[in-house]
Amino acid sequence: MSAELHLPSPVLLTRECYFGRYSKQLSHNTWGVVDVSLEKFLPSPTTNFRKKPSGCLIKLMPNGHSKVTWVEHVEVEDNQVDHYFQSLFTSTLAFGASRWINSLIRYGEWLQTLFVTPLVADEGVFIAQMGKTSLLQLADRMMKTFCGNVSSTADNPWTQMAHSPYVRIMVKNNMGEAGKPPGTSVVFTTSVWLDVSRTRLFNFLRHGNSRTKWDLLSRRHNIREFASMLKGENPGNRVSLMSAHNSQGKLVICFLQESYTDSTGSYIVYAPLDESAVAALIHGANPDKVMILPSGFSILPERLHGDEDRNSRSLLTIAFHIVESTTNEPYLAPESIETIYKVISDTVYSITNSVLYHNHRNNWMDDSNF
Structure with a gap:
């Protein structure tokens, strides 16, 4: 083998x-x-x-x-x-x-979530067993795709960015590939140590109420979880449907998100979905036909049992996967590279500032609901 x-x-x-x-x-x-x-x-x-x-x-x-x-x-x-x-x-x-x-x-x-765990949703939102199965299967594909995209396997043709030795870019051709939008997509990622325990960082990044603090596209939106399924006993281990509304209350976009943590690492992975895709999924549509490009975070603790040590560090990896063009050109224009670097550097800056703020104020417990 x-x-x-x-x-x-x-x-x-x-x-x-x-x-x-x-x-x-x-x-x-x-x-x-x-x-x-x-x-x-x-x-x-x-x-x-x-x-x-x-x-x-x-x-x-x-x-x-x-x-x-x-x-x-x-x-x-x-x-x-x-x-x-x-x-x-x-x-x-x-x-x-x-x-x-x-x-x-x-x-x-x-397996327990698939066959036993109930789905909790807002009043007026009904999701049958077929819809629950579709959401779980799509979340599973989303997580596997994310993990495959951010690894250093030889199958991933990473290019080191000139701006920073720890920023990587990968151009992917999705023409004819099921479950992904056609055309050229780009995965860009970086890893950074942060002076915060993995549990605190995980809870901060997974909550919809804190999303406006790091997501550049959600700054003026109201993010809310309207359906969720727990996976295991940890309340942070869940598959969620989230909605983003603008200041006028109009639905802008939905997100499928899975968050999961154990003793060796934590993950927050999400993919945007339009309203029609969500409606099809909750009625049991085939999840393999839903097109997604997962983005998200992985968090590795500095030590295996250091989570309760409030002085421990965490290695945060940020990865975004976006559509670059509807063609299959295997290159990026210089202006696209500059935009990519700005997005990931601004995201690192926002998260780092939030960590510094909460560490200085020592109010992480106050943010349990963010």
């Missing part, structure tokens, strides 16, 4: 390896899955990463649940990692066993 492991930022290096997998039932209620690198038999795609025997034990519990124990044992040389991001790798946060366990938990929560 082969695998490419990546983190949600194009400035963080991937890890690749070929490995063999051995699975065996060890007893009537225990199973084991073990992976090990095969560099002695197959040429490895990289020389700085080798997987020693790693994997999991799965034990069936009396209550019908499963107890999973995961072990990651690797040899790795991280001397190519930028010192700006070194702490993520030395803390084992980047590719440790906790990330695999959290992936299993998240999948279980998604």
